[in-house]
Amino acid sequence: MSVLLTCDVMDAFPESASCDLQFQQWGKRKAISGWIRTLKVYEDNTLVRQVLSEKSSGEILVVDGGASLHRALVGDMIATLAMDNGWGGIIVYGSIRDSAQINDMDFSVKALGTNPRKSHKAGQGVLDIPVMIGGVTFRSGWYVYSDADGIVLTENPVIL
Numbered sequence: 295m296s297v298l299l300t301c302d303v304m305d306a307f308p309e310s311a312s313c314d315l316q317f318q319q320w321g322k323r324k325a326i327s328g329w330i331r332t333l334k335v336y337e338d339n340t341l342v343r344q345v346l347s348e349k350s351s352g353e354i355l356v357v358d359g360g361a362s363l364h365r366a367l368v369g370d371m372i373a374t375l376a377m378d379n380g381w382g383g384i385i386v387y388g389s390i391r392d393s394a395q396i397n398d399m400d401f402s403v404k405a406l407g408t409n410p411r412k413s414h415k416a417g418q419g420v421l422d423i424p425v426m427i428g429g430v431t432f433r434s435g436w437y438v439y440s441d442a443d444g445i446v447l448t449e450n451p452v453i454l
């Protein structure tokens with residue numbers, strides 16, 4: 295099934311929320327879309343792993359990691375877990391590691407950058423709260439399109 299591209303969504307609905315932040319992208323799945331789940335953490339990926347351990351019908355986990363480039367919130371093990379559980383992709387406002395391995399996966403991970411330093415495991419964080427990233431607010435239950443050109447949010451899936 296082909297996924298609607300961010301440009302198509304913006305051309306059809308120019309007032310849609312387009313994230314200005316320039317993320318890096320890893321994984322072979324270059325264009326994804328899906329319902330959003332949000333998670334806010336800081337240098338602690340316990341809840342990232344916990345949420346992605348749940349089965350999903352293609353949702354995209356948006357992790358607000360406070361833009362920290364100091365510790366990786368996702369590595370190849372968590373990315374594999376997410377893919378195997380049916381998640382549509384992961385967007386991290388922070389860092390990842392094992393980026394070369396993730397790049398070879400049939401999955402999509404976006405993040406600000408990479409750091410090999412591992413995350414804390416204290417279990418702190420908040421699930422399903424609105425998070426503001428790159429000038430737009432990601433909300434659980436909204437819809438997201440993500441591809442090589444950017445990230446666009448809509449309240450519901452766009453039908454063209």
Ligand SMILES: O=C([O-])CC(=O)C(=O)O
Pocket residue numbers: 339366367368369370371372373391392412413
């Ligand atoms: O377990 C972690 O903290 C992250 C990681 O390296 C992985 O997912 O492979």
